[in-house]
Amino acid sequence: MSWAGKILRVNLTTGECKSEPLNMTWAKQYLGSRGLASKYLVSEVDPKVDPLSPDNKIIWATGPLTGTMASTGGRYTVVTKGPLTGAIACSNSGGYWGAELKMAGWDMVIFEGKSPKPVYLSIEDDKAELRDAAHLWGKSVWETEEIIKKQHQDPLTRISSIGLAGENQVLFAAVVNDLHRAAGRSGVGAVMGSKNLKAIAVRGTKGVGNIANPEEFMKVTFEKKKVLADNAVTGQGLPTYGTQVLMNVINEVGALPTRNHRDSQFEGAKDISAEAMATPRKSDGKPQLVTNQACFGCTIACGRISKIDQTHFSVENKPQYWGASGGLEYEAAWALGAANGVNDLEALQYANLICNEQGMDPISFGATVGAVMELYEMGVLKKEQIGVEAPFGSAKALCELADMTAKGVGFGKDIGQGSKRLCAKYGHPELSMSVKGQEFPAYDARGIQGMGLTYATSNRGACHLRSYTVASEILGIPVKTDPLVADGKPELVKAFQDATAVFDSAGICIFTSFAWGLADVQPQVAAACGEEFSLEYLNEVGERIWNMERDFNNRAGFTAKDDTLPPRLLNEGAKTGPAKDLTSKLPEMLPKYYEVRGWDANGQLKPETRTRLGL
Structure with missing residues (x-):
């Protein structure tokens, strides 16, 4: 059986961490990760609970193939009742954190209650304890990772954490691991912040040894990796261009939502596409895209590593953003770009870096800015309220609003509530491009x-x-x-x-x-x-x-x-x-x-x- 067979239950109110056996009947009915964690949530949480109250629970979960040699077996999910929607929230992330939890011998971690002060959870194989996080509160995801790794004196420790957006209860705050992989949607980071939980640091050295039929598993995973390698999308398109391969494709078929869905084609799509990311810039002769990157066990490697133009207005006097870091995915490039009519690729990368650094869903953020820009153009919102001129196409407004929202200052507080609440507040609920309060993707x-x-x-x-x-x-x-x-x-x-x-x-x-x-x-x-x-x-x-x-x-x-x-x-x-x-x-x-x-x-x-x- 490929499950670890045990879960960690953490009571944040009392500080108790205890191991309990996994419910194997449920594991067979719901498999793992999303299904199994949701089963635990619906069995233990009142559906009418306030998502940001101590009575809500939040669960990190792996699947039976997580941490194994199955291609892409690095995924984990965060399951809770979501504050953006009030519906069940399940957000999925890649990178290395999920495999590390499994290799430490755990299928999932369930958090309940609320800590009286900021804490983080440290897991080293069987040993789990809550530690003081006062020195981490107010820090970005990037700073949090660096500090914890130094503190533990182990660069292989994997960290899942929140930045300022989660601490400030931005309703679309994300949980971020490995610097730029995120359980991004539905506000799972806000729930984490509401519990005074800053991070989970994991180091696992056990491996995943309990495969039911090891020989058959090796044979079949090898065969299926070949299927991925031979496929035009997973073997060529995604490794070469990442998900951004879709920008020009979707624009051509007339389904690229533009300027808050007023239009369905964006004249600037080519400027923010995968092809544009790979084209050398006039300023320094280098492309924004540096290389691709894979998550744990992945043979596709669709991740992007990019480097922003150091002469761009957004990063003048901000050398912390000059290095190579997580690059634009299609959804983020669309939400920060076409949704707002912005075709400045470097501005998109800057806003994307802020979302990664402070733990914020770029889809909901960008789509909410789209609603703000429409309200501004209608004259409903003025520069005095927003703090910046915000017409469609303004790269400057996009960058400034990203900073304000992540930090929870000024008009950023309104944006941090998502488009449904913002549009209702300013009298135009019909301008929120969302379902159940969550903004549309691309x-x-x-x-x-x-x-x-x-x-x-x-x-x-x-x-x-x-x-x-x-x-x-x-x-x-x-x-x-x-x-x-x-x-x-x-x-x-x-x-x-x-x-x-x-x-x-x-x-x-x-x-x-x-x-x-x-x-x-x-x-x-x-x-x-x-x-x-x-x-x-x-x-x-x-x-x-x-x-x-x-x-x-x-x-x-x-x-x-x-x-x-x-x-x-x-x-x-x-x-x-x-x-x-x-x-x-x-x-x-x-x-x-x-x-x-x-x-x-x-x-x-x-x-x-x-x-x-x-x-």
Whole structure:
């Protein structure tokens, strides 16, 4: 069995850290990571709890393939009730931290209560203790990592922490590990900050030795790595260009949301694309992109390491930002760029560095700035309120607002509440491009119809990583579907949602799904965990996880009315591109989706669905 078989429970109120056996019945029903941690959360937390109160819990969890030789087996998730949405929050990260926790002999860490003072958790194999973090409070993620590593005198210690955004309860604060890998969405960092928990430092030396069938596991993981290497996306596109390979592609198909979704194509897309990142600058003759980088056990290596232009206005007299650091991913480049009409690549990199340094989701931050810029252009917000002139296209405003939001000063406090609360405060709730309070990622729901249904029904608010139908609708993976039609999308979205729940719960990266289907994951899980994990059973596991999350949200007070999109996408046709004049066909797709899911017309699980899935 590839689970470590034990979890660490930390009571922050009393300071007690204790080991307990993993519930193996649940492990077999929910696999690990996202699924298993969510099962613990929904079993232990009142769905109506205030996310920032001591009664909420927050869980770091690995999957059965985390820390193994399965490609991309470095993932971990952070699960809690999210403050941005009030829904279940599960945020996924790569890097090395997840594998380190597993190698220390733990499947997950559950935090409950609230510490009376700032603390961090130190884990060294079986030894776990809370330590004083007064000297870390007020420090950035980067400083926190450096100080803890020096303190522990071990450069191989892995750290998962919050920066100022989490401390200040920015509602889209992230949890960051390895300097620039993040459990980025839904405000998991704000929950961490609300508990006075600054970081978790882990050193594991045990390895992962309890694979059910080691010989078969070695054979099958080797075969599946070859599948990734031979695939055009995972073997060539992502290693060469990273996720930014999508910028020009999505712009061309007319689905790149621009200026707070007023437009669906950005005339400046080429200036902020993967190709632009790799092109030498006029100022110093060097490209922004330095190299690519891989997370633990990853054979894809889509991560970007970039170096900002030292002559750029954003970093004048700020040498701390001149070195090579985490570079732009597609979602961040879109949110900081096209969403605001900003085509200054160096300004995007600066704002991205601030998000990494202080632990902030660049998608929600950038999309919220888009709403601010629209309110500014309408005359609703003035320079005196914001502190800076903020028209669409202003790179200066983007950089200044990133600083203000991360530090929680001035108008940054309003931005830190997310676009739903900000737009409501200033009288225009319709300008928040969000679902359940979480901002959209980088795909226009009019130009890619399946994504509209994906956003509306996502259990953690608007999200692309819960059902990436872009793979099918744009890239033709595993089959090509027409992005402009509603037919067949409810079935497609359900299939993607269930499969993604399995990938996440196994502890592997969703990017493998460009090359792998569940039929590729199944033999790896079976060899690691035991023969009972058939393909049919894994499909059921994915469906069970999705319905469990939905049920938690329903009990938290969400109804079918929350499965919707902003009026702009339902009523205003796209202005240009293949989807010109089209609106989202969500009203047509949603009833069919409920039917396919086995839910009633109110979006609640039918009794027979509950029984079939054992919920």
